[in-house]
Amino acid sequence: MTKTIESTPKQDRFRMPGEYEKHTGCWMLWPERTDNWRNGAKPAQRVFAQVASAIAQFESLTMGVSAGQFVNARGMLPPHVRVVEISSNDSWIRDCGPTFVVNDKGLVRGIDWIFNAWGGLESGLYFPWDLDDLVPQKVLDIESYDRYKAPMVLEGGSIHVDGEGTLITTEECLLNTNRNPHLSKSEIEEILSSYLNLERIIWLKRGVFNDETNGHVDNLACFIRPGVVALTWTDDKNDPQYEISHEAYEELIDSKDAKGRRLEVHKITQPNTITITYEESQGVDAIDGTIPRQEGDRMAGSYINFYIANGGVIMPTFDDPYDQIALEKLSKLFPDRSVVGVPAREILLGGGNIHCITQQQPSG
Amino acid sequence: MTKTIESTPKQDRFRMPGEYEKHTGCWMLWPERTDNWRNGAKPAQRVFAQVASAIAQFESLTMGVSAGQFVNARGMLPPHVRVVEISSNDSWIRDCGPTFVVNDKGLVRGIDWIFNAWGGLESGLYFPWDLDDLVPQKVLDIESYDRYKAPMVLEGGSIHVDGEGTLITTEECLLNTNRNPHLSKSEIEEILSSYLNLERIIWLKRGVFNDETNGHVDNLACFIRPGVVALTWTDDKNDPQYEISHEAYEELIDSKDAKGRRLEVHKITQPNTITITYEESQGVDAIDGTIPRQEGDRMAGSYINFYIANGGVIMPTFDDPYDQIALEKLSKLFPDRSVVGVPAREILLGGGNIHCITQQQPSG
Numbered sequence: 001m002t003k004t005i006e007s008t009p010k011q012d013r014f015r016m017p018g019e020y021e022k023h024t025g026c027w028m029l030w031p032e033r034t035d036n037w038r039n040g041a042k043p044a045q046r047v048f049a050q051v052a053s054a055i056a057q058f059e060s061l062t063m064g065v066s067a068g069q070f071v072n073a074r075g076m077l078p079p080h081v082r083v084v085e086i087s088s089n090d091s092w093i094r095d096c097g098p099t100f101v102v103n104d105k106g107l108v109r110g111i112d113w114i115f116n117a118w119g120g121l122e123s124g125l126y127f128p129w130d131l132d133d134l135v136p137q138k139v140l141d142i143e144s145y146d147r148y149k150a151p152m153v154l155e156g157g158s159i160h161v162d163g164e165g166t167l168i169t170t171e172e173c174l175l176n177t178n179r180n181p182h183l184s185k186s187e188i189e190e191i192l193s194s195y196l197n198l199e200r201i202i203w204l205k206r207g208v209f210n211d212e213t214n215g216h217v218d219n220l221a222c223f224i225r226p227g228v229v230a231l232t233w234t235d236d237k238n239d240p241q242y243e244i245s246h247e248a249y250e251e252l253i254d255s256k257d258a259k260g261r262r263l264e265v266h267k268i269t270q271p272n273t274i275t276i277t278y279e280e281s282q283g284v285d286a287i288d289g290t291i292p293r294q295e296g297d298r299m300a301g302s303y304i305n306f307y308i309a310n311g312g313v314i315m316p317t318f319d320d321p322y323d324q325i326a327l328e329k330l331s332k333l334f335p336d337r338s339v340v341g342v343p344a345r346e347i348l349l350g351g352g353n354i355h356c357i358t359q360q361q362p363s364g
Numbered sequence: 365m366t367k368t369i370e371s372t373p374k375q376d377r378f379r380m381p382g383e384y385e386k387h388t389g390c391w392m393l394w395p396e397r398t399d400n401w402r403n404g405a406k407p408a409q410r411v412f413a414q415v416a417s418a419i420a421q422f423e424s425l426t427m428g429v430s431a432g433q434f435v436n437a438r439g440m441l442p443p444h445v446r447v448v449e450i451s452s453n454d455s456w457i458r459d460c461g462p463t464f465v466v467n468d469k470g471l472v473r474g475i476d477w478i479f480n481a482w483g484g485l486e487s488g489l490y491f492p493w494d495l496d497d498l499v500p501q502k503v504l505d506i507e508s509y510d511r512y513k514a515p516m517v518l519e520g521g522s523i524h525v526d527g528e529g530t531l532i533t534t535e536e537c538l539l540n541t542n543r544n545p546h547l548s549k550s551e552i553e554e555i556l557s558s559y560l561n562l563e564r565i566i567w568l569k570r571g572v573f574n575d576e577t578n579g580h581v582d583n584l585a586c587f588i589r590p591g592v593v594a595l596t597w598t599d600d601k602n603d604p605q606y607e608i609s610h611e612a613y614e615e616l617i618d619s620k621d622a623k624g625r626r627l628e629v630h631k632i633t634q635p636n637t638i639t640i641t642y643e644e645s646q647g648v649d650a651i652d653g654t655i656p657r658q659e660g661d662r663m664a665g666s667y668i669n670f671y672i673a674n675g676g677v678i679m680p681t682f683d684d685p686y687d688q689i690a691l692e693k694l695s696k697l698f699p700d701r702s703v704v705g706v707p708a709r710e711i712l713l714g715g716g717n718i719h720c721i722t723q724q725q726p727s728g
Contacts, residue, residue, distance in 0.1 A: 003443040067431070067451035070498060074505075079367040083505050085449040087431035134434060141438075141447050142506060 002140050004147050005109070008194040014101035014109055015197035018163030019308045020225055022363040024108075025060030026309065027139060028052055029091040029357070030073045032066060035290040036090060036126070037350050038283025047346040048091070049076045051307075051314060051354055054340045056081050058309035062142075064088065064135070084142060089117070089132045092352055094218065095155035096129075097359040098136035098147075101196070106364035109146045111195050112136035113154040118213050119178035120153075125212060125291045125351065143361070152191045153179045157216040157356050159192070162226040165199040165258030167192060172206045172215030179214075200258035204248045208232060209240040211300035212291060218355045219302045221248060224266070224333045227257060232302040233267035241270060268329055271320040274301040280349055293349065305344075305353030306330065308360070313337050316344030316354050366504050368511050369473070372558040378465035378473055379561035382527030383672045384589055386727040388472075389424030390673065391503060392416055393455040393721070394437045396430060399654040400454060400490070401714050402647025411710040412455070413440045415671075415678060415718055418704050420445050422673035426506075428452065428499070448506060453481070453496045456716055458582065459519035460493075461723040462500035462511075465560070470728035473510045475559050476500035477518040482577050483542035484517075489576060489655045489715065507725070516555045517543045521580040521720050523556070526590040529563040529622030531556060536570045536579030543578075564622035568612045572596060573604040575664035576655060582719045583666045585612060588630070588697045591621060596666040597631035605634060632693055635684040638665040644713055657713065669708075669717030670694065672724070677701050680708030680718050 009015065030048060031037045037044040048063075055061045056078065064086030065073040074083045088096065095118070098110035115133045117124035140147045158173045173179065174188055183191070189201050207215020221231045229252055234241050245267075252265045281295040303326035306315040313334050317323040323341060330339045347353050373379065394412060395401045401408040412427075419425045420442065428450030429437040438447045452460065459482070462474035479497045481488035504511045522537045537543065538552055547555070553565050571579020585595045593616055598605045609631075616629045645659040667690035670679040677698050681687040687705060694703045711717050 002446065067495060070502070074501070082366065082508055085451060085502055087449060131431060137438070138434070138449055144446055 004149055009101045010194045010197045014103045016101050016161050017362045019360055021163055023059050023310050024361045024363045026055050027093050027359045028063050029088045029093045030063055030065035030069055031091040032069050033090055035285040035287040038280055043346045050342050052081050053078055054314045054342050055309050058312035086138050087131045088135055089129050092356050093359045094157045094356045096132035096135045098139050099156055100362050102362050102364055108364040110140040111148045111150050113150045116153050122178040127289050150195050157218040160217055160222045162223045164226045167198050168202045168217055170204045170207045170215045170217050176214045202255045204251050206244050208300045208302050210298050212351050219300055219305050222304055227261040228264045230266045230268050232270050232304045234270050268303045268326050269322050271301045271318040271322050274299045299348045305355040307354050307358040311337055313339045314354055315339055315341050317341040368513055373465045374558045374561045378467045380465050380525050381726045382587055383724055385527055387423050387674050388725045388727045390419050391457050391723045392427050393452045393457045394427055394429035394433055395455040396433050397454055399649040399651040402644055408710045414706050416445050417442055418678045418706050419673050422676035450502050451495045452499055453493050456720050457723045458521045458720045460496035460499045462503050463520055464726050466726050466728055472728045474504040475512045475514050477514045480517050486542040491653050514559050521582040524581055524586045526587045528590045531562050532566045532581055534568045534571045534579045534581050540578045566619045568615050570608050572664045572666050574662050576715050583664055583669050586668055591625040592628045594630045594632050596634050596668045598634050632667045632690050633686050635665045635682040635686050638663045663712045669719040671718050671722045675701055677703045678718055679703055679705050681705040
């Protein structure tokens with residue numbers, strides 16, 4: 001049964017596995033807030049159900065849902081998806097959920113970071129975020145896993161690990177004054193190392209252009225396997241993403257990982273510019289304190305925001321010619337997995353993508 | 365993962381075990397409605413926490429709780445109690461929860477009966493009861509157990525089984541027009557037999573005097589083990605319970621169980637009359653449509669309303685001289701279990717007792 005442990009995962013020889021390591025399953029949260037998801041969240045719910053079904057082909061999938069949406073979600077999801085009541089303020093379990101860590105003996109525990117809705121009262125995306133902040137505890141209670149309470153604001157989407165001691169992240173997010181202003185860069189490194197069991201942290205400067213998360217790395221770059229990274233890309237010098245991707249590329253190929261390897265970096269060309277339509281903007285309740293969804297706003301589309309399942313990869317598609325190119329590239333990079341595309345525009349409209357709405361639960 | 369099965373447990377060779385058979389654990393629901401539980405449900409919450417702690421000495425205990433009470437319940441319960449979000453209209457999981465059935469191969473499934481809050485619109489105890497009616501599905505989803513949807517209104521507290529084909533119940537409840545007016549007695553027997561895998565149903569006439577459940581058997585009589593029954597008792601001819609208990613005694617000793625055994629019946633003298641005090645009545649929100657809690661009302665106190673755990677029995681006490689007598693009797697009847705008393709007046713004030721707020725999950 002769940003207890004809160006006072007030591008750190010590193011002290012107890014637990015580590016965060018790479019996403020490509022074996023999973024027990026995956027967690028998601030059901031979208032419903034009408035000030036973020038258009039048309040009563042119905043289009044988003046259909047896409048979340050598609051993502052859930054796609055993942056459930058490969059591994060167990062648990063959907064957390066509020067009391068009010070339980071019957072609707074249960075009805076929209078296939079029977080083999082587990083539906084449990086978990087209230088939340090929105091549906092980004094990558095960011096508000098627990099980070100699972102494992103040890104050599106097959107034990108699994110969870111890290112419960114502090115969550116402040118991507119910036120707290122200074123520039124967070126909504127208020128309150130009290131239910132989101134309880135999601136890790138609720139997930140861990142259901143699984144009867146012990147919990148580490150980490151003394152730092154962190155969203156899961158702001159980090160990627162290779163499972164062998166290396167983490168990549170961005171300064172734009174982790175050093176942002178709206179996250180942990182009282183902590184220095186080296187104090188943040190110390191906490192990350194203690195909780196995720198790291199020896200090497202690779203700092204990129206900025207995340208994807210106009211990403212409202214303050215540059216989460218999971219939209220920009222990720223590990224394909226230890227030593228191998230994928231990076232969102234554009235060759236268009238007039239695109240604001242050009243400089244960001246090129247800068248990240250240089251930083252990545254100049255880096256060595258915890259095992260002393262130079263990183264192999266694969267470029268995945270981003271989709272064409274995606275902007276919010278008038279009709280889409282009109283479907284969202286305009287509420288003070290929630291980030292507005294306005295016609296013409298550019299969304300942070302990227303193929304990097306995929307989810308790696310047991311034997312599969314669930315990749316966002318955007319009805320764009322680059323979809324097929326990304327799909328082929330990922331299929332080559334993951335020769336042992338089936339790459340499945342899911343149309344993800346509706347998730348993008350809510351401010352994230354497939355990786356942001358999923359959280360893997362590694363096997364012990 | 366959870367699917368709904370169209371056949372019946374009997375067809376699939378599943379049966380409901382006796383409560384004294386081995387459990388995986390126990391389920392409860394956290395009390396909070398202020399129109400039933402006095403003083404904001406705080407005294408009841410303390411007693412529910414005591415019951416949960418007492419059970420958790422013997423077996424795993426999961427507490428279902430609404431989003432709004434999650435943090436409070438988590439704080440009031442010991443760390444080894446699992447707390448999960450399950451919204452409900454009130455906290456009687458014996459009645460609204462699933463009935464677990466098992467087969468010889470160690471599989472466990474759940475029966476989801478129709479729940480109508482002890483009488484529906486005719487004479488139910490509150491409205492609405494939509495969340496209560498979803499509790500079985502939520503419990504089964506968390507456990508990834510398959511579900512039978514039974515075509516009948518039934519509360520778990522209105523039946524007791526010996527696990528060997530025998531069920532005891534009361535006509536006052538199961539034949540009440542506020543439950544299944546469209547079903548005849550023999551149709552009800554047919555459904556009970558198909559879903560619980562029975563060969564013998566013993567009908568008692570009436571439950572405990574003034575029991576607002578319409579005479580649930582679990583306050584009147586229960587199996588100690590196959591062939592052995594305990595019955596609430598009084599020798600006071602002026603007590604309205606006198607005739608009920610004597611009548612039930614005659615019915616029980618005249619009965620044979622599914623194995624052809626005559627039942628051995630043990631009398632457990634009831635506590636002295638317990639009535640609601642003025643102060644207690646004043647702590648409850650007076651709301652139209654909820655059963656009122658009025659000064660001087662007699663409550664249906666009985667020692668029979670205990671919970672059998674792995675190696676333990678959790679028995680209600682009432683600060684009454686008969687507590688000790690009941691405790692000694694139960695200790696003799698359960699020589700291999702520790703009998704633990706928990707002061708239960710606060711549960712009685714809400715309309716039930718320890719058995720009513722618990723639901724065992726048998727081992728496969």
